[in-house]
Amino acid sequence: MAILDGFVAGWLSHRKALIELVETFEDQHLDYKPWDNAMSVSELVLHITGATGMFVQTVKNGTFTPPAEQKAVRTVNELKDIIQAETDQTKADLESLTEEQLAKTVEFYGMNMPGMVLLENGKDHEVHHKGQLFTYARLVGIETLPFFVSRS
Template identity: 55%
Template sequence: MSYKPWEKGMSLAQLVLHITGAMDMFAKTVQNGVYTPGAKPAAPSTIEELKSVVAAATEQTEAVLRSLTPEQLEAPIDFFGNSLSGHALLQNAKDHEIHHKGQLFIYLRLIGIEQLPFYVSKG
């Protein structure tokens, strides 16, 4: 969990928490109509704790996403000087997650993990 491919990079665990925290931030920002920081969980010390944190964060973020109204998705949101609709901001969230999941897969390959979950359509 502490593996870093370079000195200034995020550790594997930090990268995983960044992915879930950022998605939480994007979802809550659309929900609130204003930038809302994501949750900052305590650093887990085991892979089981990391999995538990990710599962809980995913469940909470999914609940926020499911609660969004058409009005929230269409409303303009000032996001660091850019005015974006909720839809556009969530597209950015998806692109951000894809980018970092690609990095995560490289981290895992570099530490010798060969069996990785690939894209699964959940409909």
């Protein structure tokens, strides 16, 4: 399925950039929040990876499937391990989707759309929050950041 293959490749270029971005943080940055009610660095990263998995599972199951509960992390290395595991799982789940699942209309927070459209919304969600994480990085003083998509 050429459309799905292109989607996965584009999504992975953003996910790899997320991993590169996380590598710029230090352990003491993981609890940083730009304001009291914001997500911390680690919470935002886990929200990104968990939500993308949720979008894929919702398309796969044909009905809203909530994300797994977020894990607490203490180190950047722990966070990177979680990201990699969730990336591997999400990629495998994406690659298992059928044309019927991509075309089937699913309901998501009061909206009805084909599965492929929901996946595109999920990728947009990931990109949006990754942009926030770039801002967090600047706010904690990180000067050298990766490109917004992976070039590797």
